[in-house]
Amino acid sequence: MHIDKIPDIYIQKDKNEQDLFIYDFKMTEESIKTKVNLNMHMFSFLQTGKKEVHFANTSVVVDSQQSILIKKGNCLWSELLDKEEIYYCKLFFFSEHRLKQFLDKHIKLKRPPKKASSYFTIENDSYLTSYLNSLSTIKSAPQDVSNSLLSVKFEELLVYLISKYKTIFEDYLLSLITEEVSSFKKSIEQNVYSTLSLEEIAFLCNMSLSTFKRHFIKEYKVSPGKWLREKRLLKAKELLEKGNLKSSDIYLDLGYSNLSNFSSAFKTKFGVSPSNI
Known part of the structure:
Protein backbone atom coordinates (compact mmCIF):
# COMPACT_ATOMS: atom_id res chain seq x y z
CA MET A 1 0.00 0.00 0.00
CA HIS A 2 1.63 3.23 -1.16
CA ILE A 3 1.24 6.18 1.20
CA ASP A 4 2.44 9.71 0.44
CA LYS A 5 4.17 11.17 3.50
CA ILE A 6 3.51 14.89 3.31
CA PRO A 7 5.26 17.32 3.48
CA ASP A 8 8.28 14.96 3.62
CA ILE A 9 8.15 14.23 -0.12
CA TYR A 10 8.29 17.97 -0.88
CA ILE A 11 11.25 18.78 1.37
CA GLN A 12 14.76 18.36 0.00
CA LYS A 13 16.56 15.54 1.79
CA ASP A 14 19.62 17.63 2.56
CA LYS A 15 17.62 20.22 4.51
CA ASN A 16 17.11 20.15 8.24
CA GLU A 17 13.71 19.42 9.72
CA GLN A 18 11.43 22.42 9.21
CA ASP A 19 8.52 23.55 11.36
CA LEU A 20 7.23 26.09 8.82
CA PHE A 21 7.23 25.21 5.14
CA ILE A 22 5.55 26.53 1.98
CA TYR A 23 5.24 24.62 -1.27
CA ASP A 24 3.73 25.41 -4.66
CA PHE A 25 2.05 22.26 -5.93
CA LYS A 26 1.16 22.01 -9.63
CA MET A 27 -0.04 19.13 -11.78
CA THR A 28 -1.62 18.61 -15.20
CA GLU A 29 -3.28 15.24 -14.52
CA GLU A 30 -5.91 14.42 -11.94
CA SER A 31 -5.01 12.43 -8.84
CA ILE A 32 -7.80 10.33 -7.32
CA LYS A 33 -7.95 9.24 -3.68
CA THR A 34 -4.25 9.42 -2.92
CA LYS A 35 -3.43 7.87 0.46
CA VAL A 36 -1.81 10.63 2.52
CA ASN A 37 -0.07 10.68 5.87
CA LEU A 38 -0.02 14.37 6.77
CA ASN A 39 2.50 14.84 9.59
CA MET A 40 2.07 18.61 9.94
CA HIS A 41 -1.07 20.74 9.98
CA MET A 42 -1.58 22.28 6.54
CA PHE A 43 -3.24 25.26 4.90
CA SER A 44 -4.21 24.50 1.29
CA PHE A 45 -4.80 27.67 -0.74
CA LEU A 46 -6.30 26.40 -3.97
CA GLN A 47 -5.67 28.64 -7.01
CA THR A 48 -7.06 26.50 -9.84
CA GLY A 49 -8.88 23.15 -9.80
CA LYS A 50 -10.79 21.35 -7.05
CA LYS A 51 -9.71 19.37 -4.00
CA GLU A 52 -11.76 16.59 -2.38
CA VAL A 53 -10.58 15.20 0.95
CA LYS A 72 -2.51 16.44 10.52
CA GLY A 73 -3.27 12.73 10.23
CA ASN A 74 -4.27 10.17 7.60
CA CYS A 75 -6.69 11.00 4.81
CA LEU A 76 -7.48 10.39 1.16
CA TRP A 77 -7.46 13.31 -1.22
CA SER A 78 -8.29 13.85 -4.85
CA GLU A 79 -6.89 16.75 -6.85
CA LEU A 80 -9.13 17.54 -9.82
CA LEU A 81 -8.78 19.76 -12.85
CA ASP A 82 -11.55 22.26 -13.44
CA LYS A 83 -11.79 24.58 -16.44
CA GLU A 84 -8.05 25.17 -16.40
CA GLU A 85 -5.54 22.66 -17.71
CA ILE A 86 -3.45 22.83 -14.57
CA TYR A 87 -4.13 22.16 -10.89
CA TYR A 88 -2.34 24.63 -8.65
CA CYS A 89 -2.40 25.17 -4.91
CA LYS A 90 -0.09 26.86 -2.44
CA LEU A 91 0.51 24.78 0.68
CA PHE A 92 1.60 26.16 4.05
CA PHE A 93 2.67 23.57 6.65
CA PHE A 94 3.23 24.29 10.33
CA SER A 95 4.32 22.23 13.31
CA GLU A 96 2.68 21.66 16.68
CA HIS A 97 5.50 23.62 18.29
CA ARG A 98 4.85 26.72 16.18
CA LEU A 99 1.14 26.58 16.89
CA LYS A 100 1.74 26.34 20.65
CA GLN A 101 4.02 29.37 20.50
CA PHE A 102 1.35 31.38 18.73
CA LEU A 103 -1.42 30.33 21.12
CA ASP A 104 0.67 31.17 24.18
CA LYS A 105 1.34 34.63 22.79
CA HIS A 106 -2.08 35.57 21.40
CA ILE A 107 -4.75 33.63 23.27
CA LYS A 108 -4.65 34.44 26.95
CA LEU A 109 -7.94 32.84 27.96
CA LYS A 110 -7.76 29.10 27.30
CA ARG A 111 -11.28 27.72 26.99
CA PRO A 112 -12.24 24.08 27.67
CA PRO A 113 -11.00 21.96 24.76
CA LYS A 114 -13.37 20.82 22.06
CA LYS A 115 -12.96 17.85 19.77
CA ALA A 116 -10.95 18.86 16.71
CA SER A 117 -12.70 18.60 13.37
CA SER A 118 -10.53 17.23 10.59
CA TYR A 119 -10.64 20.54 8.72
CA PHE A 120 -11.63 24.21 8.83
CA THR A 121 -12.96 25.86 5.65
CA ILE A 122 -11.92 29.44 4.89
CA GLU A 123 -13.71 31.77 2.48
CA ASN A 124 -11.20 33.54 0.25
CA ASP A 125 -11.15 37.33 0.12
CA SER A 126 -8.98 40.16 -1.18
CA TYR A 127 -6.77 40.12 1.91
CA LEU A 128 -5.91 36.45 1.44
CA THR A 129 -5.19 37.04 -2.24
CA SER A 130 -2.72 39.75 -1.30
CA TYR A 131 -1.29 37.55 1.43
CA LEU A 132 -0.60 34.69 -1.00
CA ASN A 133 1.13 37.06 -3.39
CA SER A 134 3.43 38.11 -0.58
CA LEU A 135 4.27 34.47 0.17
CA SER A 136 5.44 33.98 -3.39
CA THR A 137 8.29 36.46 -2.92
CA ILE A 138 9.70 34.73 0.17
CA LYS A 139 11.19 31.69 -1.54
CA SER A 140 13.64 33.81 -3.52
CA ALA A 141 15.14 35.29 -0.33
CA PRO A 142 18.25 33.81 1.38
CA GLN A 143 17.44 30.88 3.69
CA ASP A 144 17.88 32.73 7.01
CA VAL A 145 15.83 35.69 5.78
CA SER A 146 13.19 33.35 4.35
CA ASN A 147 12.81 31.55 7.70
CA SER A 148 12.36 34.82 9.57
CA LEU A 149 9.81 36.10 7.08
CA LEU A 150 7.85 32.83 7.23
CA SER A 151 7.57 33.17 11.01
CA VAL A 152 6.10 36.65 10.57
CA LYS A 153 3.74 35.52 7.78
CA PHE A 154 2.52 32.54 9.80
CA GLU A 155 1.62 34.79 12.71
CA GLU A 156 0.00 37.30 10.37
CA LEU A 157 -2.22 34.64 8.82
CA LEU A 158 -3.50 33.28 12.12
CA VAL A 159 -4.09 36.77 13.54
CA TYR A 160 -6.11 37.69 10.44
CA LEU A 161 -8.21 34.51 10.54
CA ILE A 162 -8.97 35.05 14.23
CA SER A 163 -10.12 38.58 13.40
CA LYS A 164 -12.28 37.15 10.61
CA TYR A 165 -13.81 34.14 12.38
CA LYS A 166 -13.44 35.24 16.03
CA THR A 167 -13.68 32.56 18.72
CA ILE A 168 -14.73 29.88 16.23
CA PHE A 169 -11.25 29.87 14.74
CA GLU A 170 -9.56 30.30 18.13
CA ASP A 171 -11.39 27.23 19.40
CA TYR A 172 -10.32 25.28 16.34
CA LEU A 173 -6.66 26.15 16.84
CA LEU A 174 -6.88 25.20 20.52
CA SER A 175 -8.49 21.89 19.61
CA LEU A 176 -5.56 20.99 17.34
CA ILE A 177 -3.31 21.00 20.40
CA THR A 178 -5.53 19.35 22.99
CA GLU A 179 -6.82 16.66 20.67
CA GLU A 180 -3.34 15.31 19.91
CA VAL A 181 -2.80 13.81 23.36
CA SER A 182 -6.33 12.56 23.83
CA SER A 183 -6.46 10.90 20.39
CA PHE A 184 -3.06 9.31 21.00
CA LYS A 185 -4.17 7.76 24.28
CA LYS A 186 -7.52 6.80 22.78
CA SER A 187 -5.80 4.95 19.95
CA ILE A 188 -3.67 3.08 22.48
CA GLU A 189 -6.57 2.12 24.73
CA GLN A 190 -8.66 0.93 21.78
CA ASN A 191 -5.91 -1.38 20.55
CA VAL A 192 -4.70 -2.88 23.84
CA TYR A 193 -6.20 -6.28 23.04
CA SER A 194 -5.93 -6.14 19.25
CA THR A 195 -3.63 -8.18 17.04
CA LEU A 196 -1.98 -5.02 15.70
CA SER A 197 1.78 -4.69 15.92
CA LEU A 198 3.49 -1.67 17.45
CA GLU A 199 4.34 -0.45 13.94
CA GLU A 200 0.68 -0.65 12.93
CA ILE A 201 -0.55 1.12 16.06
CA ALA A 202 2.08 3.81 15.47
CA PHE A 203 0.74 4.38 11.94
CA LEU A 204 -2.81 4.76 13.25
CA CYS A 205 -1.42 7.43 15.58
CA ASN A 206 0.18 9.13 12.56
CA MET A 207 3.70 8.62 13.89
CA SER A 208 6.89 6.84 13.00
CA LEU A 209 7.72 3.94 15.32
CA SER A 210 10.50 5.91 17.04
CA THR A 211 8.26 8.96 17.58
CA PHE A 212 5.47 6.70 18.82
CA LYS A 213 7.77 5.11 21.40
CA ARG A 214 8.90 8.53 22.67
CA HIS A 215 5.30 9.73 23.04
CA PHE A 216 4.28 6.48 24.69
CA ILE A 217 7.03 6.58 27.32
CA LYS A 218 6.18 10.22 28.02
CA GLU A 219 2.51 9.36 28.60
CA TYR A 220 2.79 5.97 30.33
CA LYS A 221 6.31 6.05 31.88
CA VAL A 222 7.09 2.60 30.46
CA SER A 223 7.99 1.15 27.06
CA PRO A 224 5.00 0.28 24.82
CA GLY A 225 6.08 -3.35 24.41
CA LYS A 226 6.22 -3.97 28.15
CA TRP A 227 2.96 -2.09 28.79
CA LEU A 228 1.05 -4.01 26.11
CA ARG A 229 2.38 -7.39 27.26
CA GLU A 230 1.32 -6.61 30.82
CA LYS A 231 -2.19 -5.57 29.81
CA ARG A 232 -2.69 -8.50 27.45
CA LEU A 233 -1.43 -11.13 29.91
CA LEU A 234 -3.66 -9.76 32.67
CA LYS A 235 -6.60 -9.95 30.26
CA ALA A 236 -5.62 -13.53 29.38
CA LYS A 237 -5.56 -14.51 33.05
CA GLU A 238 -8.97 -12.92 33.56
CA LEU A 239 -10.46 -14.82 30.60
CA LEU A 240 -8.96 -18.17 31.63
CA GLU A 241 -10.14 -17.82 35.22
CA LYS A 242 -13.73 -17.62 34.01
CA GLY A 243 -13.33 -21.22 32.87
CA ASN A 244 -15.09 -20.90 29.51
CA LEU A 245 -12.00 -20.52 27.29
CA LYS A 246 -8.68 -22.28 26.73
CA SER A 247 -5.31 -20.82 25.74
CA SER A 248 -5.85 -21.92 22.16
CA ASP A 249 -9.06 -19.86 22.07
CA ILE A 250 -7.50 -16.55 23.07
CA TYR A 251 -3.81 -16.27 22.17
CA LEU A 252 -4.39 -14.92 18.66
CA ASP A 253 -6.88 -12.31 19.82
CA LEU A 254 -4.35 -11.04 22.37
CA GLY A 255 -1.66 -10.38 19.81
CA TYR A 256 0.42 -13.57 20.01
CA SER A 257 1.39 -15.27 16.76
CA ASN A 258 1.56 -18.78 18.25
CA LEU A 259 0.42 -20.69 21.31
CA SER A 260 3.94 -21.54 22.46
CA ASN A 261 5.00 -17.87 22.74
CA PHE A 262 1.82 -17.06 24.63
CA SER A 263 2.26 -19.94 27.09
CA SER A 264 5.88 -19.02 27.72
CA ALA A 265 5.08 -15.34 28.36
CA PHE A 266 2.17 -16.29 30.61
CA LYS A 267 4.31 -18.62 32.73
CA THR A 268 7.06 -16.02 33.04
CA LYS A 269 4.53 -13.47 34.24
CA PHE A 270 2.44 -15.58 36.64
CA GLY A 271 4.72 -18.53 37.46
CA VAL A 272 2.24 -21.06 36.19
CA SER A 273 1.29 -22.27 32.71
CA PRO A 274 -2.07 -21.07 31.36
CA SER A 275 -3.34 -24.65 31.17
CA ASN A 276 -3.17 -24.85 34.96
CA ILE A 277 -5.39 -21.82 35.57
Missing part, protein backbone atom coordinates in the same frame (compact mmCIF):
# COMPACT_ATOMS: atom_id res chain seq x y z
CA HIS A 54 -11.93 12.12 2.72
CA PHE A 55 -11.38 11.65 6.45
CA ALA A 56 -12.43 8.80 8.74
CA ASN A 57 -15.85 10.30 9.45
CA THR A 58 -16.43 13.09 6.92
CA SER A 59 -15.35 14.61 3.61
CA VAL A 60 -15.05 18.06 2.05
CA VAL A 61 -14.74 19.58 -1.42
CA VAL A 62 -13.19 23.01 -2.06
CA ASP A 63 -12.44 25.06 -5.16
CA SER A 64 -10.58 28.29 -5.80
CA GLN A 65 -13.23 30.26 -3.90
CA GLN A 66 -12.19 28.63 -0.64
CA SER A 67 -9.10 27.58 1.26
CA ILE A 68 -8.87 24.86 3.88
CA LEU A 69 -6.88 24.12 7.02
CA ILE A 70 -6.40 20.37 7.39
CA LYS A 71 -5.52 18.71 10.67
Whole structure:
Protein backbone atom coordinates (compact mmCIF):
# COMPACT_ATOMS: atom_id res chain seq x y z
CA MET A 1 0.00 0.00 0.00
CA HIS A 2 1.63 3.23 -1.16
CA ILE A 3 1.24 6.18 1.20
CA ASP A 4 2.44 9.71 0.44
CA LYS A 5 4.17 11.17 3.50
CA ILE A 6 3.51 14.89 3.31
CA PRO A 7 5.26 17.32 3.48
CA ASP A 8 8.28 14.96 3.62
CA ILE A 9 8.15 14.23 -0.12
CA TYR A 10 8.29 17.97 -0.88
CA ILE A 11 11.25 18.78 1.37
CA GLN A 12 14.76 18.36 0.00
CA LYS A 13 16.56 15.54 1.79
CA ASP A 14 19.62 17.63 2.56
CA LYS A 15 17.62 20.22 4.51
CA ASN A 16 17.11 20.15 8.24
CA GLU A 17 13.71 19.42 9.72
CA GLN A 18 11.43 22.42 9.21
CA ASP A 19 8.52 23.55 11.36
CA LEU A 20 7.23 26.09 8.82
CA PHE A 21 7.23 25.21 5.14
CA ILE A 22 5.55 26.53 1.98
CA TYR A 23 5.24 24.62 -1.27
CA ASP A 24 3.73 25.41 -4.66
CA PHE A 25 2.05 22.26 -5.93
CA LYS A 26 1.16 22.01 -9.63
CA MET A 27 -0.04 19.13 -11.78
CA THR A 28 -1.62 18.61 -15.20
CA GLU A 29 -3.28 15.24 -14.52
CA GLU A 30 -5.91 14.42 -11.94
CA SER A 31 -5.01 12.43 -8.84
CA ILE A 32 -7.80 10.33 -7.32
CA LYS A 33 -7.95 9.24 -3.68
CA THR A 34 -4.25 9.42 -2.92
CA LYS A 35 -3.43 7.87 0.46
CA VAL A 36 -1.81 10.63 2.52
CA ASN A 37 -0.07 10.68 5.87
CA LEU A 38 -0.02 14.37 6.77
CA ASN A 39 2.50 14.84 9.59
CA MET A 40 2.07 18.61 9.94
CA HIS A 41 -1.07 20.74 9.98
CA MET A 42 -1.58 22.28 6.54
CA PHE A 43 -3.24 25.26 4.90
CA SER A 44 -4.21 24.50 1.29
CA PHE A 45 -4.80 27.67 -0.74
CA LEU A 46 -6.30 26.40 -3.97
CA GLN A 47 -5.67 28.64 -7.01
CA THR A 48 -7.06 26.50 -9.84
CA GLY A 49 -8.88 23.15 -9.80
CA LYS A 50 -10.79 21.35 -7.05
CA LYS A 51 -9.71 19.37 -4.00
CA GLU A 52 -11.76 16.59 -2.38
CA VAL A 53 -10.58 15.20 0.95
CA HIS A 54 -11.93 12.12 2.72
CA PHE A 55 -11.38 11.65 6.45
CA ALA A 56 -12.43 8.80 8.74
CA ASN A 57 -15.85 10.30 9.45
CA THR A 58 -16.43 13.09 6.92
CA SER A 59 -15.35 14.61 3.61
CA VAL A 60 -15.05 18.06 2.05
CA VAL A 61 -14.74 19.58 -1.42
CA VAL A 62 -13.19 23.01 -2.06
CA ASP A 63 -12.44 25.06 -5.16
CA SER A 64 -10.58 28.29 -5.80
CA GLN A 65 -13.23 30.26 -3.90
CA GLN A 66 -12.19 28.63 -0.64
CA SER A 67 -9.10 27.58 1.26
CA ILE A 68 -8.87 24.86 3.88
CA LEU A 69 -6.88 24.12 7.02
CA ILE A 70 -6.40 20.37 7.39
CA LYS A 71 -5.52 18.71 10.67
CA LYS A 72 -2.51 16.44 10.52
CA GLY A 73 -3.27 12.73 10.23
CA ASN A 74 -4.27 10.17 7.60
CA CYS A 75 -6.69 11.00 4.81
CA LEU A 76 -7.48 10.39 1.16
CA TRP A 77 -7.46 13.31 -1.22
CA SER A 78 -8.29 13.85 -4.85
CA GLU A 79 -6.89 16.75 -6.85
CA LEU A 80 -9.13 17.54 -9.82
CA LEU A 81 -8.78 19.76 -12.85
CA ASP A 82 -11.55 22.26 -13.44
CA LYS A 83 -11.79 24.58 -16.44
CA GLU A 84 -8.05 25.17 -16.40
CA GLU A 85 -5.54 22.66 -17.71
CA ILE A 86 -3.45 22.83 -14.57
CA TYR A 87 -4.13 22.16 -10.89
CA TYR A 88 -2.34 24.63 -8.65
CA CYS A 89 -2.40 25.17 -4.91
CA LYS A 90 -0.09 26.86 -2.44
CA LEU A 91 0.51 24.78 0.68
CA PHE A 92 1.60 26.16 4.05
CA PHE A 93 2.67 23.57 6.65
CA PHE A 94 3.23 24.29 10.33
CA SER A 95 4.32 22.23 13.31
CA GLU A 96 2.68 21.66 16.68
CA HIS A 97 5.50 23.62 18.29
CA ARG A 98 4.85 26.72 16.18
CA LEU A 99 1.14 26.58 16.89
CA LYS A 100 1.74 26.34 20.65
CA GLN A 101 4.02 29.37 20.50
CA PHE A 102 1.35 31.38 18.73
CA LEU A 103 -1.42 30.33 21.12
CA ASP A 104 0.67 31.17 24.18
CA LYS A 105 1.34 34.63 22.79
CA HIS A 106 -2.08 35.57 21.40
CA ILE A 107 -4.75 33.63 23.27
CA LYS A 108 -4.65 34.44 26.95
CA LEU A 109 -7.94 32.84 27.96
CA LYS A 110 -7.76 29.10 27.30
CA ARG A 111 -11.28 27.72 26.99
CA PRO A 112 -12.24 24.08 27.67
CA PRO A 113 -11.00 21.96 24.76
CA LYS A 114 -13.37 20.82 22.06
CA LYS A 115 -12.96 17.85 19.77
CA ALA A 116 -10.95 18.86 16.71
CA SER A 117 -12.70 18.60 13.37
CA SER A 118 -10.53 17.23 10.59
CA TYR A 119 -10.64 20.54 8.72
CA PHE A 120 -11.63 24.21 8.83
CA THR A 121 -12.96 25.86 5.65
CA ILE A 122 -11.92 29.44 4.89
CA GLU A 123 -13.71 31.77 2.48
CA ASN A 124 -11.20 33.54 0.25
CA ASP A 125 -11.15 37.33 0.12
CA SER A 126 -8.98 40.16 -1.18
CA TYR A 127 -6.77 40.12 1.91
CA LEU A 128 -5.91 36.45 1.44
CA THR A 129 -5.19 37.04 -2.24
CA SER A 130 -2.72 39.75 -1.30
CA TYR A 131 -1.29 37.55 1.43
CA LEU A 132 -0.60 34.69 -1.00
CA ASN A 133 1.13 37.06 -3.39
CA SER A 134 3.43 38.11 -0.58
CA LEU A 135 4.27 34.47 0.17
CA SER A 136 5.44 33.98 -3.39
CA THR A 137 8.29 36.46 -2.92
CA ILE A 138 9.70 34.73 0.17
CA LYS A 139 11.19 31.69 -1.54
CA SER A 140 13.64 33.81 -3.52
CA ALA A 141 15.14 35.29 -0.33
CA PRO A 142 18.25 33.81 1.38
CA GLN A 143 17.44 30.88 3.69
CA ASP A 144 17.88 32.73 7.01
CA VAL A 145 15.83 35.69 5.78
CA SER A 146 13.19 33.35 4.35
CA ASN A 147 12.81 31.55 7.70
CA SER A 148 12.36 34.82 9.57
CA LEU A 149 9.81 36.10 7.08
CA LEU A 150 7.85 32.83 7.23
CA SER A 151 7.57 33.17 11.01
CA VAL A 152 6.10 36.65 10.57
CA LYS A 153 3.74 35.52 7.78
CA PHE A 154 2.52 32.54 9.80
CA GLU A 155 1.62 34.79 12.71
CA GLU A 156 0.00 37.30 10.37
CA LEU A 157 -2.22 34.64 8.82
CA LEU A 158 -3.50 33.28 12.12
CA VAL A 159 -4.09 36.77 13.54
CA TYR A 160 -6.11 37.69 10.44
CA LEU A 161 -8.21 34.51 10.54
CA ILE A 162 -8.97 35.05 14.23
CA SER A 163 -10.12 38.58 13.40
CA LYS A 164 -12.28 37.15 10.61
CA TYR A 165 -13.81 34.14 12.38
CA LYS A 166 -13.44 35.24 16.03
CA THR A 167 -13.68 32.56 18.72
CA ILE A 168 -14.73 29.88 16.23
CA PHE A 169 -11.25 29.87 14.74
CA GLU A 170 -9.56 30.30 18.13
CA ASP A 171 -11.39 27.23 19.40
CA TYR A 172 -10.32 25.28 16.34
CA LEU A 173 -6.66 26.15 16.84
CA LEU A 174 -6.88 25.20 20.52
CA SER A 175 -8.49 21.89 19.61
CA LEU A 176 -5.56 20.99 17.34
CA ILE A 177 -3.31 21.00 20.40
CA THR A 178 -5.53 19.35 22.99
CA GLU A 179 -6.82 16.66 20.67
CA GLU A 180 -3.34 15.31 19.91
CA VAL A 181 -2.80 13.81 23.36
CA SER A 182 -6.33 12.56 23.83
CA SER A 183 -6.46 10.90 20.39
CA PHE A 184 -3.06 9.31 21.00
CA LYS A 185 -4.17 7.76 24.28
CA LYS A 186 -7.52 6.80 22.78
CA SER A 187 -5.80 4.95 19.95
CA ILE A 188 -3.67 3.08 22.48
CA GLU A 189 -6.57 2.12 24.73
CA GLN A 190 -8.66 0.93 21.78
CA ASN A 191 -5.91 -1.38 20.55
CA VAL A 192 -4.70 -2.88 23.84
CA TYR A 193 -6.20 -6.28 23.04
CA SER A 194 -5.93 -6.14 19.25
CA THR A 195 -3.63 -8.18 17.04
CA LEU A 196 -1.98 -5.02 15.70
CA SER A 197 1.78 -4.69 15.92
CA LEU A 198 3.49 -1.67 17.45
CA GLU A 199 4.34 -0.45 13.94
CA GLU A 200 0.68 -0.65 12.93
CA ILE A 201 -0.55 1.12 16.06
CA ALA A 202 2.08 3.81 15.47
CA PHE A 203 0.74 4.38 11.94
CA LEU A 204 -2.81 4.76 13.25
CA CYS A 205 -1.42 7.43 15.58
CA ASN A 206 0.18 9.13 12.56
CA MET A 207 3.70 8.62 13.89
CA SER A 208 6.89 6.84 13.00
CA LEU A 209 7.72 3.94 15.32
CA SER A 210 10.50 5.91 17.04
CA THR A 211 8.26 8.96 17.58
CA PHE A 212 5.47 6.70 18.82
CA LYS A 213 7.77 5.11 21.40
CA ARG A 214 8.90 8.53 22.67
CA HIS A 215 5.30 9.73 23.04
CA PHE A 216 4.28 6.48 24.69
CA ILE A 217 7.03 6.58 27.32
CA LYS A 218 6.18 10.22 28.02
CA GLU A 219 2.51 9.36 28.60
CA TYR A 220 2.79 5.97 30.33
CA LYS A 221 6.31 6.05 31.88
CA VAL A 222 7.09 2.60 30.46
CA SER A 223 7.99 1.15 27.06
CA PRO A 224 5.00 0.28 24.82
CA GLY A 225 6.08 -3.35 24.41
CA LYS A 226 6.22 -3.97 28.15
CA TRP A 227 2.96 -2.09 28.79
CA LEU A 228 1.05 -4.01 26.11
CA ARG A 229 2.38 -7.39 27.26
CA GLU A 230 1.32 -6.61 30.82
CA LYS A 231 -2.19 -5.57 29.81
CA ARG A 232 -2.69 -8.50 27.45
CA LEU A 233 -1.43 -11.13 29.91
CA LEU A 234 -3.66 -9.76 32.67
CA LYS A 235 -6.60 -9.95 30.26
CA ALA A 236 -5.62 -13.53 29.38
CA LYS A 237 -5.56 -14.51 33.05
CA GLU A 238 -8.97 -12.92 33.56
CA LEU A 239 -10.46 -14.82 30.60
CA LEU A 240 -8.96 -18.17 31.63
CA GLU A 241 -10.14 -17.82 35.22
CA LYS A 242 -13.73 -17.62 34.01
CA GLY A 243 -13.33 -21.22 32.87
CA ASN A 244 -15.09 -20.90 29.51
CA LEU A 245 -12.00 -20.52 27.29
CA LYS A 246 -8.68 -22.28 26.73
CA SER A 247 -5.31 -20.82 25.74
CA SER A 248 -5.85 -21.92 22.16
CA ASP A 249 -9.06 -19.86 22.07
CA ILE A 250 -7.50 -16.55 23.07
CA TYR A 251 -3.81 -16.27 22.17
CA LEU A 252 -4.39 -14.92 18.66
CA ASP A 253 -6.88 -12.31 19.82
CA LEU A 254 -4.35 -11.04 22.37
CA GLY A 255 -1.66 -10.38 19.81
CA TYR A 256 0.42 -13.57 20.01
CA SER A 257 1.39 -15.27 16.76
CA ASN A 258 1.56 -18.78 18.25
CA LEU A 259 0.42 -20.69 21.31
CA SER A 260 3.94 -21.54 22.46
CA ASN A 261 5.00 -17.87 22.74
CA PHE A 262 1.82 -17.06 24.63
CA SER A 263 2.26 -19.94 27.09
CA SER A 264 5.88 -19.02 27.72
CA ALA A 265 5.08 -15.34 28.36
CA PHE A 266 2.17 -16.29 30.61
CA LYS A 267 4.31 -18.62 32.73
CA THR A 268 7.06 -16.02 33.04
CA LYS A 269 4.53 -13.47 34.24
CA PHE A 270 2.44 -15.58 36.64
CA GLY A 271 4.72 -18.53 37.46
CA VAL A 272 2.24 -21.06 36.19
CA SER A 273 1.29 -22.27 32.71
CA PRO A 274 -2.07 -21.07 31.36
CA SER A 275 -3.34 -24.65 31.17
CA ASN A 276 -3.17 -24.85 34.96
CA ILE A 277 -5.39 -21.82 35.57
